[in-house]
Amino acid sequence: MTTPDFAPDSRDTDIDRSLVERQLANVWSTPRGIFGALATVDHKIIGRRYIITAFVFLALGGVLAMLIRLQLARPEARVFSPDRYNQVFTIHGANMMFLFAVPVMEAMGVYLVPLMVGTRNIAFPRLNAFSYWMYLAGGILLWAAFLLDMGPDIGWFAYVPLSGPQYGAGKRADMWAQMITFTEVAALAVAVEIVVTVFKQRAPGMSLDRIPLFVWSMLVTSFLVIGALPAIMVSSTSLILDRLVGTHFYNVAEGGDVLLWQHLFWFFGHPEVYIIFVPAVGMVSTIVATFARRPTFGYLPLVLAVIATGILAFGLWVHHMFTVGLPRLGESFFTASSMAIAVPNGIQIFCWLITLWEGRPVLKTPLLFVYAFVVTFVIGGLTGVMVASVPFDTQVHDTYFVVAHFHYVLIGGAVFPLMGAIYYWYPKIVGRMMSERLGRWVVGLVFVGFNLTFFPMHLLGLNGMPRRIYTYQSEMQWGSTNLFISLSACVLALGFLLFFYDAIRSARKGPPAGDNPWDAGTLEWATTSPPPDYNFAYIPVVTSAYPLWDEREALPVATGLRLDRREIVVSTVGDARPEARESSPRNSIWPFWTAIATSIMLIASVFSPWAVIWGSVPIAVALIGWFWPKGVPEDDA
């Protein structure tokens, strides 16, 4: 990381472009080798790592899902023991929510938001590196615990008293609670980075009404993370305290309360659903505009709908608790709010339909995934309005009806758009196209496989099959439907396998993508595929919401940035007027050491409360190493 040829304060003005690019590459590059890999703070490398890791966890969680289907395929099966089964469904749920769905959405933001707002790196790039290592450590903790037969067996929401000291013997519940700590630290860090990147690092001219819709979605998601995740931190920490040092938060005999857990958990747990879903609607809005060949209909309603969804998300949590015997008036309020959230979501659906109706839709794989999403999500939304009603919910609570409902909204509502988004942005990230022919097969297999798998679960639920049961007797008459579901799940799994095959194969064999293969309108397509280390040689100047469509002749850009340090533009929150040239931190190994030190402290604290004290010392040392000025140009103003 030297800056040989350029004196301090040298600028890019009046220097040949190729020289500018060479010097920027010099200043922003990630060195090869292990050290470079551990020390990098490039949002693209970290984002890519995050995405790949999340998909590995998706695959692992999928294996558990297939094991569950194997066990349930026939009555009285004994594929594995009831104890193992409890771990399998708990880890399937916890893995999919905490290690796949939330991280993968944030990861897409980590990779794409800086490119879409026209900056050179995410805000707080070292925090970003730290976040990834924490996430990875949390994932390894959960899976290592499972392999050591220490996996949590308490359901993904870990209700007390089952997870408390009285019933949850051993360290299984602690593994769940501490995995939460890891992943939430990671998620909160990314949320802060995205909020500040969107507020302060937008390219000059990108006023609030020119922010790409995906970026709006990630901004709202980040605020949801900031508002909701502290609740799960409070609940998991108090659970560990009850289990480890004998506090009584959830011990009724000593003035504690079990419903307190459910309130805290669902105050996080319901917004969590929208933390997964809101990025997905941003992906849909982006894909719809590009393939309808026109700006989305109703930019303002779409933005307002996303914000309204984000606010209403915090007023719904009690609908997960309708059967615990709360006051009637409270239940009515939460029924109303649960139905109200269908309104902004309905508005979005209609905006997308109008965009497609008014445009000239090009039926490529990403858009096919959007079609699959609309159909599936509407079904999931309708059953959502059904279970918002207390009498109906009382009948189907804890049955397979609910399992069907949330898989419709989570897979249909979030995973389908995500897969569409992968087909859409893969060329930008990798520089090569995925296969259109295989893509159509993937959409078909996943869509058909999904609906054949999960639609019959509604019926099983109405017929009384409870969630989480290990097995059932043949007299219950659920056998043939369950066998059908398990066979259908193979079709769904085949679709995912084909998707993974296509993604891996195309990285080497896909046709080169070029800068803008879809002729899209937003800034990430203004640079090469994959983007250079510095993203943009010259920071774009934005004049509309789809700058690449409206500036076809030549993209307006800004000059005058320094070449001897990593420099970005800081702009005002409202109208993105440039107000400073700020430095962006260089690569550093310290976030990695901080994550190692934090992991040691967190894991040791499951076994001894004193670990919090002695474990803080290495963390403090690592943090000082992280923040101590190194005398490089980035450290000085």
Place this chain on the structure above:
Amino acid sequence: MKQRAVLDLSRLPLHGMGSASVTWWGTLSFMLIEGTGFALVIGVYLYLESLAPEWPIGAPLPDLGPGSVLTIILLISVVPNLLISRWAGREELRKVQIGIIVMSLLCVAPLVLRFYEFPALHVRWDSNAYGSIVWTLLGLHMSHLATDLGDTLVLAVIMFTKHGPNKRRFGDIQDNALYWNFVVLTWLPIYGCIYWIPRL
């Protein structure tokens, strides 16, 4: 694609202060996260209190002494804290150096007092849910005091090195001062909860 230069940024400052700095916004975001955490724990306190037939549960009222002295010290500390932020804005190194030493001492004092606060509660964390929540409230706030002390000490050392007289460091001083205000401000509702709600 083709590009045309339309804007020259070379006259912009090399580092923005206050709301023009990304770290200022980062500090604000972390305050939002931690503020939500504090609000939730206070919510837990009120929730448990609303369920309990008597409050405090099985313990006498907490002594007012240590907690009130700590509150007064925290409130007094706001004055030098605001001053150091102003001096940092004017980049007056000598005054900032003196101020950061004063602030380091003012961070240590409440931490010392906190060790007298825990016994003044007259209940252990493992006695009952009341003990659990008041210890958690004090402990959570104490972790913020300790973090800010560490931050302030490191900054104090840096201000006496060659890295001190630098616009970016002065910005760090301001962000640190902002965070201390947050630590003081969040203490007030916690103080009200622990010491005055049981007296209502």
